[in-house]
Amino acid sequence: MPDHDELDALIARLEAEEAELVLDRFTDDDAWTLGTWLRTAAVERGLSVTIDVQRGEHRLFHAALPGTSADNDAWIERKTRLVRRLGHPSYLVGRRLARSGTSLADLGMDPYLFVAAGGCVPVVVRGVGMVATVTVSGLPQAQDHALVVEALHALRDAVTAAR
Structure with missing residues (x-):
């Protein structure tokens, strides 16, 4: 278990990452592009x-x-x-809970229905807010999260380049 300083640094990094992962748009075609990017990356790796x-x-x-x-x-x-309810990446929520020594149950959330494990990130559109979620499951939570973030960066860059 990381110490408080390590958790604080990780939380700060995740919060900065969340703030920068804002898209200009998110269409059904973008969802397909995002999903197929993730699938291709997973197969290749x-x-x-x-x-x-x-x-x-x-x-x-x-x-x-x-x-x-x-x-x-x-x-x-x-x-x-969890992400639909709280509007933040599941990994960030989990690290914040670990840092504060609290649990989802302490927040009134049934652990059979919610989990604060990394891998789900909200899709946020500038001026709109959260419009979707993208989730990966199968790797350790930090790796699930990192793969989703990598895909969102790729989508953001592709959308920006297409303008």
Whole structure:
């Protein structure tokens, strides 16, 4: 378990990352681009992950790679539910809880329905707010989170270049 200084530094980095990951738009085509980017990256890297992109309850992209199971889908649902409720990346929420010594149950959230494990990030559009979620499950939580962030950076850069 990281000490308080390490957690504080990680939380600060995650908060800065969250602030910079704002898109100018997010369409259904962008959801497909994001999902296929994640799937291609996972296949090329030999990762066993499940990938999910949702706008509210509407699933825009879903892919389960070899080596995953229905358990990954259950993790995705719990991570996504947390991000929809709190509006912040699941990894950031988990690190904040670890730092404060509190749990989701302390916040009145059923741990069977919510999980503060990394891998779900809100898709935020400038001037609009959170419009969707993108989630990866199958790796250690920091790696799930990093893969999603890498994909969002790639999408943001592609959208910016297309202008």
